[in-house]
Amino acid sequence: MRLIRIIGLALFLASFALFLSLFFASEFTLTKEIFSDNVKPEHQESLLPVMESLSGKKFDTSVSFSNALSDAVESVNNEFRQQQQWDKVIYDDYVGTLTKISLTGIVRDQAPLLMILIFGVGALGAFMFIIPKSSLELPGIKNNGIFFHALNNRGWIGVLIGTLLIVFYIFLYFYDAYIVNWIVLVEPLKKWIDPNGSSSQWFLYGFLYTFAVVVMGVRMIIKYRHSRYQIFRTISVMFFQLALAFLLPEILVRLNQPYFDFKNMWPLDYDFFDAWHISMLTTAGGLGIFMFAWGITLFVIGVPVFVYFFGKRWYCSWVCGCGGLAETAGDPFRQLSDKSLKAWKVERWLIHGVLVFAVIMTAAVIYNFITGTSSFLGLDTYNHLRKPYGFFIGAIFSGVVGTGFYPFMGNRVWCRFGCPLAAYLGFVQRFKSRFRITTNGGQCISCGNCSTYCEMGIDVRWYAQRGQNIIRSSCVGCGVCSSVCPRGVLNLEMKDEKGRFGQPVLLGNNVESN
């Protein structure tokens, strides 16, 4: 069994190394045909002189090639700008398109084989590493050595993975041409789902994301195989990611329907009310209209009703994609969240700030959509609200920091400090819900396992040791505090609202104190 695990780890690492090496695998040559086939006729004239110098030249990496393209387009645009010919400035993403088409080499020729070697062997290796653990250890909480491990405690493995993630997210959001090799790698899968489609950085991202959730979801299930709550919850996030977030939108596109993730909702889905999105849905026939209505119903009715009965966990740790990644791939890092009172203060300012930002931005976008204007309360909606939101919140906060910082600040950085939907769900949970974590009488021994393993950085022990229910807007109901408690003190419960906040009572003594 140990041998199987070692082989599995080796296979996984080999496939991961192969995946990384593909970053450098292709050559890039811009030809006249590619240029004339892919550049719009109205741009060909102005771009031809600068592109001609690149034509036929072989580049070794996507980085050098796309930088050269980018410089070329930029030089043309600069000229237009100097001459104040604003209408001629080119905004099309030729860098991404041309880099992808100009790619030649092993990734282009052997993508299906490479996909099997990387993701097939990678998953096989990971499962060989993960599954035999169940026969080496009895079921139960086995957090042995977590704070000695270089992965789980900000050691070199954690730093390495965090760095890779951060770089990946920066490329994904801002330099997608750099990762074109990986985009081409998953092309066969995209074509299989939708023969007329073409993979983009977002398809790649969706695929890698789902792969991570499924593989690490299996790890989560094995790790918590003694707890049916954890098993059900993990299967749920795996299902919602695989079926609703990844496959269904792709299938919808194949059926000429709008791309739509039925479980995503505003304000996490911050472009839901963008003019182009509303138009896309409302002009797409009955299904499109239904999607638009569904999206609104989810946050207007779904959130209050479900949070009232179940707490915000119904979304955050059972359905949500961000939560899904955090609860699977992020589980090894949950102990790294900051539990200090200071962190809680920062959290409340930040997350509610983002919510306010999201509401104002959306109000402006809707106002402009209805009135046909482009500014709101004197602000240029796109440049002062929508674009900064997309950049700072949508890309930097939720992506680069939200996931890239897993190995440094725990797996819920985005959910805790940034997600406006979590803030909204949290309001309802705090003020109108049956959900609470109950403390079992006077049994707490203040050991601190609950607080240590709370991914949201809630100091659970502070409540438990004074015999108080834990009612915090940030609690996503993952149930791990209850799982790791060695004395059976904590339980996630839904009960009558009466007495929910109650007085802290530590049982066992006949003294009136506290």
Place this chain on the structure above:
Amino acid sequence: MRHIVIIGNGIAGITAARHIRKSSDDKITVVSSETEHFFSRTALMYVYMGHMKYEHTKPYEDWFWKKNKIDLLNAHVESVDPSQKKLLLSKGDAISYDVLIVATGSKSNKFGWPGQNLKGVQGLYSYQDLVEMEACTKGIKKAVVVGGGLIGVEMAEMLLSRGIEVTFLVRERSFWNNILPSQEADLITRHVRAHHVDLKLETELKEILPDDNGRVKAVVTSSGETIPCQFVGLTVGVSPNVEFLTGSGIEIKRGVLVNEFLETNVSDVYAIGDCVERNYELPGRRNIEQVWYTGRMMGEAVAQTISGKKTKYQPGPWFNSAKFFDIEYQTYGQVGNALGSSDDEFYWEHAEGQKAMHFVWNKDTMKFLGINTFGIRLRHECFDRWLREGRDIKYVIDHLPEANFDPEFFDRHEKEIQKSFSSTNIITA
């Protein structure tokens, strides 16, 4: 403004300090030579196992003490002079007090075995013990743990988490059989063995053998067997840590003797927690109770008295909990290791042998006396209420589902337990 000095920053002393602060402006000083800040002693094992760092075991952040004007003094008290109301510290200086609370906890027992002071032989109680254990077990392969109690099984689990083989010497015929009835003791014995602990029952330690460097090399057991090892854990109970009070005039027997107000024989001197020996009886309870919860409750009670609201220490129905590797244990009320002559019992065990419940009640009155539960969490609030209300066994069995505290989707066994109960017990009450 009085100066209240508390010796010991464990759960008892700190609880007293916190509760006194809530109702008074007195100056409070907590003296400890163990650690600068209060930490959860029960969590030491998790630090060794890498589940947590020492920082995580502190129930309050470091700024808490200053904010609440609880002064922390890192010093060791050598002796107490009640006539001068002074404490003599090991550095030679002294501090004076108006009110003194002794909350000095326990120290590990050693029963005079040959070799018990060798390097690599120790108990596990204090932070210093943890540091020593960390140093003494680095790179070793084999350890022996002596004593079949809670700290023993914790130590075995700790050592195994580092890949160290463990032989566990237990005097009783099954694990913790001096506390647990034999059914549960057998259940835990099986579980301990399933974790590959070499458990030797009805075996005692005779001698610890040294190597040339004064380190443990092996132990000799009562059966004459020699077991080579590089570490010996002595976990044969703890005793009140009260030697420093000898000659002070504060009356001690095994622990500091206190009355029901937790007062010692000397005025303005109180004692709470592990170091206490009650000079009066409480039904069904020992006079020395070295448990987290009693320490906490004594701290709560003494704080009331010192704040001017004279309050007796009156613990409610007994409760306790523990975890043996993967099996959680809770107990409410009184379940002895042997059934009392006027009592009756019902024991249920799950087919897989990892869950069990043991009910005890009075044969004549049917009054429910206590329960042990293994692998199924039960609600303290329910049992506390039922015990106070003097409910009978039938009521408890009928209402068992209310007391379940397991997480959602866990298997529920109440129906099976109820069925099994009614088929083995004909209740007429």
